[in-house]
Amino acid sequence: MSTDTISYSDTNYFSSLITDYLAQKSTLKPFYSRFPEIGNFGQQLEEKKEFFNKNGKRETLVAVLKEQYEKVPASEATLKNIELLGKDNTFTVTTGHQLNLFTGPLYFLYKIVTTINLAQELKEKYPDHDFVPVYWMATEDHDFEEINFFNVHGKKFQWNLPAVEERGGAVGELPTAGLEDVFKLFSAEIGDTANARQLKEWFKKAYLEHDDLAAATRYLANELFGKYGLVILDGHNRKLKKQFVPHMQQELLEKSSCKASVSSAEALEKKGYSVQVNPREINLFYLEKGLRERIIEKDGNYFVHDQDITWSRQEILELLEREPKKFSPNVLMRPLYQEVVLPNLCYIGGGGELAYWFELKEYFEQQKVPFPILLLRNSVLIQTEKQDQKRRKLNISIPELFLKNHELINRKVRQISNIDIDLSPQKEHLVNQFQGLYEVAEKTDKSFLGAVKAQEVKQLKGLENLEKRLLKAQKKKLEDEVSRIAALQNELFPNKGLQERHQNFSEFYLEYGENLIPLLLKNLKPLELKFDILSL
Structure with missing residues (x-):
């Protein structure tokens, strides 16, 4: 195998916000705390230690994790990491992701591999501390259409819920009904090799033997990464949300997240960057079975959007204290919730995720919660040895691969033309x-x-x-050369986009089997901040 890298800016697939961040341009420094360099984590862990090691937060976290792993065949490495989280010198590095069917796009793997590898690098640099990789399951999201499919061999495998009315609530609570049909179609597509049988086994046990999507996702992520000590956390938990009550109360009474993030969003726009998320006045949802809708305040009373549910100020505060699990942070408040309940040093996400984190530093400062280091997850283009040989034979450089199709073809035709x-x-x-x-x-x-x-x-x-x-x-x-150039690029960039955003990991597991994840763990360097091209 061979490896190459290219700068994110040279791929032309990442926003100026992200490329400027990676270049550490001064215009963005007000919007983050510390840049992801190994030496900066020492200050980060001291700041987090002072904030987190009090009020029984560690004991609560460990107790919740033990409850959530009661029915999960956790590895020794994961169980050890859960115990380590009870110690004052243990910290987390965290990534989060939606509960996409069968992991969804390939970059789900890259997020978690980045998280595991960073935890290992930190242990080497700071041996007196321990570092635990955490996958935060976004169980409270409710955008079913974003997660109900995955792509294999150019075909879309889609889950259609029998009960449409269930789609409005938290996706983690969705019953796994209807996935037998997806399983049959997927099984027929991938064949009956040893690797295909392993994929079928994972799908069957995850989705046909678990009652809801959260349990299914936990099972699958644990099967893929449990041996590396990954800890999977579902934040939809009463004990954890109890710790977040003061911040949710302030949100209801003062609309604190909106005020802080609006000013940051405006400042980003003035510097020429697009805003990822526009805050609402109150960035909390009301959550119950089959329902997750935003909370609105008007004239001192509170309402659930499009529902006949209302409270006075006193009533909603009493409900919050009594049943905090009924309140769900949205995309702007979830980062704060995560950093309140975890001894976290670094959040690892894609470009879109980091974009909305940049809107939040002022909000974190107001809430007196340490702002984590933000790290762009590893991005990867996987090509087979045969594809790499084709590329070399066609005299296409790695940067040229990332050109738009017509630009690449025009350039190569000019190069190989005899006139x-x-x-x-x-x-x-x-x-x-x-x-x-x-x-x-x-x-x-x-x-x-x-x-x-x-x-x-x-x-x-x-x-x-x-x-x-x-x-x-x-x-x-030169039609023959043109068609071969186009065919190769279409193989590597399906739908004219990045492979990692379209294809499912199962396509590559069929080829590389149990070697796939170890190869990614071996070759991806979290703090290198380069786009990787792996020829496997």
């Missing part, structure tokens, strides 16, 4: 000739300047059209 179809010298010569005409017009009659300009534009346009026709003719002449 020169780049008319740039002729265009330059024409521009120089017209410069002399401008001088003549300036000295004689300035009214001719417009006519000269029009003629220049016309003739340059003519050369451009001629160049396009020559290029088109050469593409036809």
